[in-house]
Amino acid sequence: MSSDALLHTPLHALHLELGARMVPFAGYSMPVQYPKGLMAEHLHVRAAAGLFDVSHMGQLRLEGPDAAAAFETLVPVDVLGLGLDKQRYGLLLLENGGILDDLMFVNRGEHLFVIVNGACKVADTAHIQARIGQRCAVVPIPEHGLLALQGPKAVDALARVVPGVDKLVFMTGAAFDWNGAALYITRSGYTGEDGFEISVPGPWAESLARALLAQPEVLPIGLGARNSLRLEAGLCLYGNDIDTTTTPVEAGLNWALQKVRRTGGARAGGFAGADKVLAQLDGGAPVQRKRVGLVALERVPVREHTALQSTDGQAIGEVTSGLLAPSVDKPIAMAYVRTEFAAPGTRLNAIVRGKPVPMEVVTMPFTPPRYHRG
Structure with missing residues (x-):
């Protein structure tokens, strides 16, 4: 896609001002890193607080008294039992049990507030609308930006700008007013750290971002560190680690049902x-492969699509995400392998440039989570 055809988030001019390297992502021009670089950004989030622009993601409202019951026909999770201002992770499934997308949703009382992945939002909205x-x-909210503030000092920084957010605990949200802007903030994120995601009307997004970046704990963080942080946290990237060919059971997401x-x-x-997923859950249908975490025993990064073999040379799977993890300081990966090779402690080989690693x-996860559960 040419640069002229790419969409811009409300923070586009700010990214350029901050010296970001911009790349195409999900149809948008997005910052992959800033001048300090991916490694420094990643470690800063683990130590302090980082601000991410995730405004490319899709925000929807499902409105009406039947919304929760209707949504339960699309996702294998408890929607009707979700308390007010409570958030939950969900999986949008197809009839074959494959995952169309993963998402987050909140019970806001008068509606369900749903956040879907940027690359999937057009298809997701059409799918939800049709069903x-x-x-x-089904009301898209394209006029809103979405910011994520992540890290152990995120609460200190955000509380100075938006007083009261420190009362939230993991996977809860609340409405706040900031300089006349109606914000909705959840204590959640995609890094394994404590943090917040902030839905903000587009015209206020840049001024809010500047207010957060003015806090001494906060640096801007790009997509590169977002990816390395989520992989260390053992969190799936849609399109890599889960997709329409994987079921929740194969992906090890039973906890989300x-x-x-x-x-x-x-x-x-x-x-x-439901027929396929529940049969896999209760053992009535075979599960041929499982998502696993891998650590390389040599200091050789193992990237996505790398073939995996058993120690006796059988083809047993493929890496879906992999990199040299900054916090772990060793190569890590996620992969799908045949079920008999999925037990922790199993040794196998990744074939990198024709050589076994x-x-x-x-x-x-590869790093312990630090969510604030109260």
């Missing part, structure tokens, strides 16, 4: 792909 648009209003949707009762099943299956 439940007759039961609730609440009990009320899995076993017994009137609300068990009833979502797209020994790796070991490990339990994820």
